[in-house]
Amino acid sequence: MSLPPHALPESEVLAGLPPVRAVDASEVATRIATAPRLVVLDDDPTGTQTTADLPVLTTWTVDDLRWALRQQSSAFFVLTNTRSLSPEAAATRNREIVRALHEASRAESVPYVIASRGDSTLRGHFPLETDVLAEELTHLGAAPDGVVLVPAYIEAGRLTLDSVHWMRTGDGLLPVGESEFAKDATFGYASSALPDWVEEKTGGRTPADKVVRITLTDLRAGGPEHVADQLSSLRDGATAVVDAVCDDDLRVLALALAAAGEKGTRLLYRVGPSFVRARAGQSAHLPLTAAELRPLRADAAHGLIVVGSHVSLTTRQLNHLREQHGDIGEFELEVAQLLDDTRREAHIQETAAAAAEALERSETVIRTTRTVVTATDPDESLAISRSVSAALVEAVRLVTAARRPAFVIAKGGITSSDTATQGLDIRRAWARGTLLPGIVSLWQPVDGPAAGIPYIVFAGNVGGDTALADALALLRSAA
The missing domain is CATH 3.40.980.20 (Four-carbon acid sugar kinase, nucleotide binding domain)
Incomplete structure (x- = not known):
C-alpha cells in the first residue's frame, strides 16, 4: 500500500468518512454480561489507562487469578511486562499465565477470553505472543479461529483508517512507521499499513493479501452483524486488522465479537488500550478530581x-x-x-x-x-x-x-x-x-x-x- 511520506493535517486524513454508528457503552455492557471474562495480558502497565475500577494483577498464581475472577468486573489485567523480556522469556511467561488461568477458570467456573495488550505504536513481541497463546489454547482444547489486531488508542491519537495506522503529532497525523517508535532498537519496523506490518513481523508467513481488513465502512455502514460475519469467516488462526477512529467504532466491534462468539467463533485479540474499554462495556471516564x-x-x-x-x-x-x-x-x-x-x-x-x-x-x-x-x-x-x-x-x-x-x-x-x-x-x-x-x-x-x-x-x-x-x-x- 502506498502512503504519504510525512504528517498530514488530521482534517485531511479524516475527511469523507462514513457517518459514525453510535453505540452506547451500556449496550455493550448488557451484551457481554454473560460473555467470557476478558483477561488482558498487558505487556506493560499502561494498558489500564483507558479504564476505571478494574482489577490488576502483577503476579499470576492460581490463587491470584481466582481472586480476580471472583471480582464483580467485566475484565481484569495481568501485568506480564513481556515487552522488557527476551523472546524466550516472554514466551515462557505467556505459557505460565495461560496454564494458571485455565486452572483458575475451571476452579471458579468462569470462562475467559484473552487479549494480548501491546503498544499502540506497534512495539512488542508480535507475533510471538499471540503464537504462543494460540498454541497453549490449542493444547487446552480451545484453538483460536483467528487473531484480531486492534492497535488504536483514541485519546493518544493512535488511529487506524483504511488499515493504515496513524499517530497524532504536533504537525498532524503521521504514518506510525515513520515515527521515532518505529526505529525502536528492539522492536523496530517499517510498515504503517497493518496488513504489510503483519507480513513484515511474521517474516512473510502471513502475506498482506491474506489479512482480513475490517474497515470503517464495515463497522459504520455494515454494523455489528456484518462484522460478526467477517470475524466468523476466520479459520486456522488467520489475522484480521480493524479500523478505529473513535470509541463508537470499537463498541461496534465489541458487539460483533459477542455475536461471533455466540456463533462459536473463538478469537484471540492483540490490541491497544482503547479496545479494552470498549470490550469491557465502559465509556470514557472523566479524569479523577x-x-x-x-x-x-x-x-x-x-x-x-x-x-x-x-x-x-x-x-x-x-x-x-x-x-x-x-x-x-x-x-x-x-x-x-x-x-x-x-x-x-x-x-x-x-x-x-x-x-x-x-x-x-x-x-x-x-x-x-x-x-x-x-x-x-x-x-x-x-x-x-x-x-x-x-x-x-x-x-x-x-x-x-x-x-x-x-x-x-x-x-x-x-x-x-x-x-x-x-x-x-x-x-x-x-x-x-x-x-x-x-x-x-x-x-x-x-x-x-x-x-x-x-x-x-x-x-x-x-x-x-x-x-x-x-x-x-x-x-x-x-x-
Missing part, C-alpha cells in the same frame, strides 16, 4: 516521581515539569556508572539516600540519563534497558523504605512495571481511573507495603509537553 484523589493519597507530604523512559516526549515533559514546579528535587542515575560494576551499587545507594532526604522537603524526581545507551544487537539493547531499569527500581525500593511518599508516579512502560512489582511489591490492585483524559492511570494497591500509596502509571509516549507537570499539579491540589 482533587476531591476523589484526596482520600487516596498516603499520609505524607510529598510524592516520588520515577522517570526511566528516554523518548524525546518524556524529556520535553521533564523540562516543563522543572519550569512549572521549580521547587522539586531531582537526582540522576547515570547510565555510565550503572554499567560499571565497580560503581553501580554505590551510585544507586548514594542517589537513593539523597532522594529520600529531599522527599521530606518537596516532590522528588529520580531519573535515568536522558541519552539512551544501545548496542548493535537488539537483545543486548534490551539487556542494557533491563539493567538500567533494575537500578532505578532498587533506588525506588531504598527511597520508599526510608521515607513513605504521598504517591509514586512512574514514567515509562518498563519503568512502571518494574517499579510496581519490584520497587513497591504490588501484587493486587484496582485501576481507579486517570489523571488526564484517557491517559495516566492511577492504581490503588490492595496489599503489601504499597497499600495506601496511590501508584500512577504514566507511559513514556503519551500526553503533551505539559502532561507530567499537569499530573503533578492535580496531585498537589489533593493535598
Whole structure:
C-alpha cells in the first residue's frame, strides 16, 4: 500500500468518512454480561489507562487469578511486562499465565477470553505472543479461529483508517512507521499499513493479501452483524486488522465479537488500550478530581516521581515539569556508572539516600540519563534497558523504605512495571481511573507495603509537553 511520506493535517486524513454508528457503552455492557471474562495480558502497565475500577494483577498464581475472577468486573489485567523480556522469556511467561488461568477458570467456573495488550505504536513481541497463546489454547482444547489486531488508542491519537495506522503529532497525523517508535532498537519496523506490518513481523508467513481488513465502512455502514460475519469467516488462526477512529467504532466491534462468539467463533485479540474499554462495556471516564484523589493519597507530604523512559516526549515533559514546579528535587542515575560494576551499587545507594532526604522537603524526581545507551544487537539493547531499569527500581525500593511518599508516579512502560512489582511489591490492585483524559492511570494497591500509596502509571509516549507537570499539579491540589 502506498502512503504519504510525512504528517498530514488530521482534517485531511479524516475527511469523507462514513457517518459514525453510535453505540452506547451500556449496550455493550448488557451484551457481554454473560460473555467470557476478558483477561488482558498487558505487556506493560499502561494498558489500564483507558479504564476505571478494574482489577490488576502483577503476579499470576492460581490463587491470584481466582481472586480476580471472583471480582464483580467485566475484565481484569495481568501485568506480564513481556515487552522488557527476551523472546524466550516472554514466551515462557505467556505459557505460565495461560496454564494458571485455565486452572483458575475451571476452579471458579468462569470462562475467559484473552487479549494480548501491546503498544499502540506497534512495539512488542508480535507475533510471538499471540503464537504462543494460540498454541497453549490449542493444547487446552480451545484453538483460536483467528487473531484480531486492534492497535488504536483514541485519546493518544493512535488511529487506524483504511488499515493504515496513524499517530497524532504536533504537525498532524503521521504514518506510525515513520515515527521515532518505529526505529525502536528492539522492536523496530517499517510498515504503517497493518496488513504489510503483519507480513513484515511474521517474516512473510502471513502475506498482506491474506489479512482480513475490517474497515470503517464495515463497522459504520455494515454494523455489528456484518462484522460478526467477517470475524466468523476466520479459520486456522488467520489475522484480521480493524479500523478505529473513535470509541463508537470499537463498541461496534465489541458487539460483533459477542455475536461471533455466540456463533462459536473463538478469537484471540492483540490490541491497544482503547479496545479494552470498549470490550469491557465502559465509556470514557472523566479524569479523577482533587476531591476523589484526596482520600487516596498516603499520609505524607510529598510524592516520588520515577522517570526511566528516554523518548524525546518524556524529556520535553521533564523540562516543563522543572519550569512549572521549580521547587522539586531531582537526582540522576547515570547510565555510565550503572554499567560499571565497580560503581553501580554505590551510585544507586548514594542517589537513593539523597532522594529520600529531599522527599521530606518537596516532590522528588529520580531519573535515568536522558541519552539512551544501545548496542548493535537488539537483545543486548534490551539487556542494557533491563539493567538500567533494575537500578532505578532498587533506588525506588531504598527511597520508599526510608521515607513513605504521598504517591509514586512512574514514567515509562518498563519503568512502571518494574517499579510496581519490584520497587513497591504490588501484587493486587484496582485501576481507579486517570489523571488526564484517557491517559495516566492511577492504581490503588490492595496489599503489601504499597497499600495506601496511590501508584500512577504514566507511559513514556503519551500526553503533551505539559502532561507530567499537569499530573503533578492535580496531585498537589489533593493535598
